Amino acid sequence: MTFRYDFAPTPFGDALAVFSDEGIVRFDLSESDDPSVPWLLESVSRQLHAVPEPDPGAADGLAALLEDYFDGEPVRFDERLTLDWRLATGFSRTALAAICTIEWGQTLSYGEVAVLAGHPGAARAVGTACRLTPFSIIVPVHRVVRSDGTPGHYGSHPERKRFLLDLESQA
Incomplete structure (x- = not known):
């Protein structure tokens, strides 16, 4: 390889x-x-x-x-694009694949993604998958928000997450 x-x-x-x-x-x-x-x-x-x-x-x-x-x-x-998932395994890969289904301009909470990924109660694990994604932007982890609807973080750059959410909400 x-x-x-x-x-x-x-x-x-x-x-x-x-x-x-x-x-x-x-x-x-x-x-x-x-x-x-x-x-x-x-x-x-x-x-x-x-x-x-x-x-x-x-x-x-x-x-x-x-x-x-x-x-x-x-x-x-x-x-x-063809995604090579080798750097995302187990539940992280499952969660990231579920996140790929979130439509442009839409958001889901970490808990909602956990349910979608088949593991209710794994909201924190979804957050970890988002934080460690090997595919920034390509897998739209920026569309995963806190249960109260606030954006939360995007690595150490919450302003980037806000920028991406605003971009999608305006189009």
Whole structure:
């Protein structure tokens, strides 16, 4: 199995896109201003047990989808990209797959996603799956909100979650 990476532009800065022979394996809105910093690639390499090679242009298709998305088009990334789920297993994968069914402009609570994923009472586990998703934006974890309807966090960037929710509610 070979892994390769490229960067795709977002309003939050360039994001790391890692691909396997089977599809996109990780899309990371870095916590850093520079997603090319060595620690991020080292972290992905540890997860994959392999070092991705740079592949300029590999993210061009994803970049076009992101451009459509940020222009307000209701893109279903999971229907337009092949997702390689190797970094999401067990209940996390089940929860993330359930989150993919949340329609553009809609939200569900962590508890509602737990029910949808077949594990009522696993709201905290849904939160963990959202926090650890290997597919920022592609799997719309930003559409999962607190039971009182407030957005909650998005990693350490709640303003990004608000931006994404506002984008979808305006289109």
